[in-house]
Amino acid sequence: RPLPRLDDADEMLALSPDGTKAAFMDYDKGQNLAVLDVMSQRITPLTDFDWAPGSSWVYEAAWSPDGQRIAYKQCPLRESERACELRAVRLSGESSLITRNQAEQMRPGGWLPDGSAIVVTIRQTDRAATIGLVPTNGGEFVPLRSITNWTGRAAPLPRVSPDGRLIAFVEGSPGDIHVMSADGRTTHRVTDHPGEDYFPVWSPDGRHLAFLSDRGGMAALWTVAIREGQPASQPVRVRDGMEDVYPVLGWTTRGLAYSQLQRADDIYTMPVDPGSGEPRDSPRLIPYRRTGHNIVPEWSPDGKYLAFVSSSSAAPDQPDRRVVLLPSDGGEAREFATPAHRLWAMRWFGDSRGLGITGHDGRSERMLFRLTIATGEWQTFPLPQTGLGLQWTGMYFDWNADGSRYFYGWQDSWFSSQLTIVERNLQSNRDRIVYGNKPENRLDRYRGLRFSPDRRSLTFRSSGGVFVLDVESGEARVLHDEVNGETRSAGQRSEAPTWSPSGHALLVQRDDSRETGRQDTELRLIPADGGGVRRIPLPSELTRPPSSRPGAPRPTIRSVVWSPDGSRLAFAVSASRVDSFVIEDPLALPGRADAIASR
Numbered sequence: 001r002p003l004p005r006l007d008d009a010d011e012m013l014a015l016s017p018d019g020t021k022a023a024f025m026d027y028d029k030g031q032n033l034a035v036l037d038v039m040s041q042r043i044t045p046l047t048d049f050d051w052a053p054g055s056s057w058v059y060e061a062a063w064s065p066d067g068q069r070i071a072y073k074q075c076p077l078r079e080s081e082r083a084c085e086l087r088a089v090r091l092s093g094e095s096s097l098i099t100r101n102q103a104e105q106m107r108p109g110g111w112l113p114d115g116s117a118i119v120v121t122i123r124q125t126d127r128a129a130t131i132g133l134v135p136t137n138g139g140e141f142v143p144l145r146s147i148t149n150w151t152g153r154a155a156p157l158p159r160v161s162p163d164g165r166l167i168a169f170v171e172g173s174p175g176d177i178h179v180m181s182a183d184g185r186t187t188h189r190v191t192d193h194p195g196e197d198y199f200p201v202w203s204p205d206g207r208h209l210a211f212l213s214d215r216g217g218m219a220a221l222w223t224v225a226i227r228e229g230q231p232a233s234q235p236v237r238v239r240d241g242m243e244d245v246y247p248v249l250g251w252t253t254r255g256l257a258y259s260q261l262q263r264a265d266d267i268y269t270m271p272v273d274p275g276s277g278e279p280r281d282s283p284r285l286i287p288y289r290r291t292g293h294n295i296v297p298e299w300s301p302d303g304k305y306l307a308f309v310s311s312s313s314a315a316p317d318q319p320d321r322r323v324v325l326l327p328s329d330g331g332e333a334r335e336f337a338t339p340a341h342r343l344w345a346m347r348w349f350g351d352s353r354g355l356g357i358t359g360h361d362g363r364s365e366r367m368l369f370r371l372t373i374a375t376g377e378w379q380t381f382p383l384p385q386t387g388l389g390l391q392w393t394g395m396y397f398d399w400n401a402d403g404s405r406y407f408y409g410w411q412d413s414w415f416s417s418q419l420t421i422v423e424r425n426l427q428s429n430r431d432r433i434v435y436g437n438k439p440e441n442r443l444d445r446y447r448g449l450r451f452s453p454d455r456r457s458l459t460f461r462s463s464g465g466v467f468v469l470d471v472e473s474g475e476a477r478v479l480h481d482e483v484n485g486e487t488r489s490a491g492q493r494s495e496a497p498t499w500s501p502s503g504h505a506l507l508v509q510r511d512d513s514r515e516t517g518r519q520d521t522e523l524r525l526i527p528a529d530g531g532g533v534r535r536i537p538l539p540s541e542l543t544r545p546p547s548s549r550p551g552a553p554r555p556t557i558r559s560v561v562w563s564p565d566g567s568r569l570a571f572a573v574s575a576s577r578v579d580s581f582v583i584e585d586p587l588a589l590p591g592r593a594d595a596i597a598s599r
Contacts, residue, residue, distance in 0.1 A: 011027075012024045013249070014070075014249055021067070022036045054077070064115055084106055085101075086120065129156070131167065157169075165229075175197050199245075201248050203223075212242055218240065220237050222237050244263070262579060265572055267294045267572050295574075298559075299564055300355075303564035309322070309338070321343065322337050339380060344359045350399060405426065409460060421436075447461045461496055500566070
């Protein structure tokens with residue numbers, strides 16, 4: 001049965017022990033922790049932060065056994081002030097410090113039954129972490145077990161059994177479920193399979209573990225009986241159709257709860273006037289056999305192909321991704337399986353002989369993946385590391401003409417006013433600084449990087465507006481302050497600019513839908529010489545929900561690019577929502593006769 005819906009932005013994290021309340025992330029004014037009463041649907045905010053410099057953000061949620069407190073992680077927005085805290089908040093909103101740690105990856109997984117300590121994972125390096133206990137009276141961290149390998153970006157979240165005697169966690173790549181004693185002295189491997197096992201949760205009586213696994217080819221819910229920390233039976237699949245589930249919220253006496261992403265991403269092209277960009281006809285879905293999970297369109301500079309990335313799932317870590325080249329004049333699409341698990345950006349070489357993407361590999365390392373079209377060969381290059389956990393810095397990029405060098409932007413924090421744009425030579429592995437802004441010019445929240453058609457200028461966007469950088473001289477100028485001189489609000493989304501085919505103007509997307517509560521996307525054409533801005537309305541079929549039912553996801557326009565001949569725009573249309581459900585008795589589902597008998 002479904003749980004009450006939050007809005008499209010907020011995110012459920014954990015269900016209370018009695019199943020009557022859900023902790024969730026509230027993004028209305030900042031990144032805050034709140035509680036939803038499942039029956040009355042009343043929402044109670046527990047923290048009160050905004051996005052201003054000097055503020056903080058919170059994440060994670062672990063309920064105390066009595067359901068009166070929630071442990072969470074709190075970190076300052078400024079990376080230079082990195083000193084994250086583990087805190088506990090009462091439902092009345094009173095928060096107390098438990099411990100402070102320099103590691104951003106400090107994840108509370110559960111409380112001991114008497115409330116004396118919280119089981120956490122503290123991440124030391126990209127592939128090493130320690131599971132241990134943090135006393136709630138502020139005592140020293142007690143390490144229990146080191147983990148040196150896992151799948152995914154975040155360190156595994158440990159789960160404490162209801163009696164506090166056992167801790168379940170994931171280790172390995174692909175992951176398997178392990179169970180250790182609460183003192184860390186004994187550990188047993190519960191699953192051993194080539195598939196990926198993840199998200200373990202304990203049954204209310206502590207006699208079973210439920211977990212997700214792709215061992216059958218697609219994600220499904222499995223359970224396994226546990227006796228004294230060891231598997232007492234073979235794992236049994238109890239429910240299919242669990243793709244794009246994140247997270248498993250918990251297993252209470254009311255049932256097992258989980259959140260599932262419902263998302264569709266498709267690519268459209270729309271005929272436009274080559275000079276003005278005004279629509280000439282309705283947008284049309286691209287002629288490709290697989291729909292629903294196609295993103296980031298990019299025209300080749302010679303105009304022969306529209307490239308995009310296609311996958312079989314909306315999940316960001318889904319490994320089944322491929323780069324597709326769709327001929328502009330019709331014909332069979334070419335497909336290239338990509339080694340990237342999580343995609344960030346894609347760009348063509350200037351000579352159209354190859355392309356590259358930035359993203360994460362199977363070990364969640366940030367990489368640049370370069371594809372030579374003629375041979376189908378991929379090459380992989382590590383991306384610059386900041387050491388501050390900034391997943392986005394260095395990920396926006398573009399290529400030179402032949403793919404031997406790429407340009408990327410560098411900031412040391414989300415609110416840093418210093419932006420450096422660097423050219424990296426892949427043959428010598430050396431960097432050359434192309435641009436560094438003056439201290440008085442704030443360029444925080446840097447977004448996007450794209451070459452002009454002649455490869456002489458780069459455009460990017462920041463909180464200061466839309467910029468154009470002359471690569472040879474290193475001089476950057478503000479093409480327009482916030483697109484049209486308006487004050488930018490916190491709810492507006494910004495997309496990277498794209499060049500007109502002639503290079504004489506930039507096409508910029510503006511989306512105010514979070515601020516206004518309605519689909520409020522439009523395109524704006526900004527002359528490169530600084531002339532007046534022209535607004536380009538989008539057709540109504542792109543701005544209305546696909547369904548009239550309450551809560552239907554609204555479409556969002558993404559990744560607008562202009563074809564080299566000027567005749568078409570290509571863009572991705574995305575519609576998504578997160579629904580949460582409770583399986584009232586997982587052990588009574590079909591195929592569970594063995595589990596029922598074991599009870």
